Each structure stands twice: as structure tokens, then as C-alpha cells.
Amino acid sequence: MTRADYTLYARHNAGSLAPQIVLEEIGAPYQLAWIGSSPAEVESYRRINPNAKIPALMLPDGTTVYESAAILIHLTDAHPAAGLAPAAGSARHALFLQWMVSLSANVYEALLRYYYADRYSTGAASAADGIQAQALKDYDRHLELVHDSLRPYVLGADFTAADPYLYMLASWYPGGMAAFQTRLPRLARHAELVRARPATRKAEEDHTER
Numbered sequence: 001m002t003r004a005d006y007t008l009y010a011r012h013n014a015g016s017l018a019p020q021i022v023l024e025e026i027g028a029p030y031q032l033a034w035i036g037s038s039p040a041e042v043e044s045y046r047r048i049n050p051n052a053k054i055p056a057l058m059l060p061d062g063t064t065v066y067e068s069a070a071i072l073i074h075l076t077d078a079h080p081a082a083g084l085a086p087a088a089g090s091a092r093h094a095l096f097l098q099w100m101v102s103l104s105a106n107v108y109e110a111l112l113r114y115y116y117a118d119r120y121s122t123g124a125a126s127a128a129d130g131i132q133a134q135a136l137k138d139y140d141r142h143l144e145l146v147h148d149s150l151r152p153y154v155l156g157a158d159f160t161a162a163d164p165y166l167y168m169l170a171s172w173y174p175g176g177m178a179a180f181q182t183r184l185p186r187l188a189r190h191a192e193l194v195r196a197r198p199a200t201r202k203a204e205e206d207h208t209e210r
């Protein structure tokens with residue numbers, strides 16, 4: 001590893017996919033540090049991210065950042081020539097931030113509630129069914145909002161870091177993306193466009209558990 005490298009803390013089928021796509025799009029040198037799910041690995045990973053969540057990114061100067069939206073936004077700021085976000089301070093950048101925060105705080109949040117429903121109640125395990133049902137409703141509602149703005153990308157004609165982020169979050173749709181082909185056609189088209197990019201193909205290949 002050279003000092004100029006990023007280290008992306010990653011797990012198969014997890015939230016490190018979008019940051020890897022963006023690192024690939026930028027062409028920045030990086031390595032992947034795979035974090036397993038065993039209690040020992042998770043405990044030791046807390047030295048990098050005290051929340052023990054994936055992803056985290058170590059910057060070339062050794063600073064470690066966690067929270068997927070912060071990582072993605074930082075990468076667009078640190079590599080403006082890659083053109084993965086509008087100019088900071090512009091009205092379009094304000095919209096970029098709006099979607100990045102909404103994807104993190106609403107879409108990702110609903111997915112976590114769906115997949116980790118047992119963590120959202122101190123009551124009986126049966127409470128998980130209701131939590132999952134509400135999470136799925138919320139996830140759908142927030143995806144519909146993004147869907148309505150797709151032309152074909154989140155910010156119109158320009159591909160930005162919001163697109164791999166949306167792609168990753170939509171790909172976790174319970175039942176698979178085929179489930180929204182007819183109901184959310186623009187989202188299905190968006191997924192096709194993002195999936196076809198070499199950066200996405202490379203990151204998906206690495207993130208697929210073999």
C-alpha cells in the first residue's frame with residue numbers, strides 16, 4: 001500500500017458497494033479490506049468504525065471516515081475533476097446534497113429497519129413483522145419520490161455519486177429489482193444504466209460472495 005491509497009472497509013453484499021463504484025469511477029488508487037461477520041472480526045473493526053458498520057474509508061492521510069453518504073460526498077469533493085457532483089455552493093449541489101441525505105436518512109434507514117427489524121423493539125420477536133411491514137411501506141414511498149425525479153439520473157442528464165448510491169439501495173429491494181419493473185419503470189431503467197458501467201461491473205464482481 002502506498003501513502004496515496006484509500007482503504008475501503010467492505011463486506012460482500014453490503015454498503016461498501018457504492019463507495020467502491022465511486023472510487024472506480026474516479027480512478028483513485030484504493031484497496032479493499034474485507035471485514036467478516038464473526039464476532040471477533042466485528043469487535044476488532046470497531047477500532048476503525050466504533051459503530052462497527054460497513055462501509056468506512058481510510059483516506060490517504062490516515063483519517064478514517066464512516067457513514068456512506070459522508071464518504072461519497074467527500075470523494076466527490078476531493079476529486080472534482082471526476083465530475084461526480086455539481087460545483088459546491090451551486091443550486092444543483094444543494095439538490096445533490098438533498099438526495100444524498102434523503103437516500104441515507106430515509107431509503108437506507110428504512111432498509112435497515114426491514115433487515116434488522118428485531119433491533120427496533122424491546123418487545124417480543126413477533127413485533128418484527130409489524131416493523132418490517134412499516135419499513136417496506138416507508139422504503140417504497142421514498143423510492144417512489146426518487147423515481148419521480150429520475151431523468152434518467154437523480155440529477156437529470158448528469159451521472160453523479162447519487163446514482164450508484166440509489167442503485168445500491170434499490171438493489172436490496174426485498175424480492176429483487178424485478179419486483180419494481182412495472183411499478184417504478186424509471187428506477188428499473190436507472191438500474192440498467194448504472195449496472196452497465198464498467199465501474200459498477202468491477203465493484204459488483206468484487207462484492208459478490210463466491
Ligand SMILES: N[C@@H](CCC(=O)N[C@@H](CS)C(=O)NCC(=O)O)C(=O)O
Pocket residue numbers: 013014015016052053054055066067068069104108112
Ligand atoms: N448509516 C450507515 C449504515 C451502515 C450499515 O448499517 N451497514 C450495514 C451493512 S449494509 C451493516 O454494517 N450491518 C451490520 C450490522 O448492523 O450488524 C451508513 O450509511 O454507512
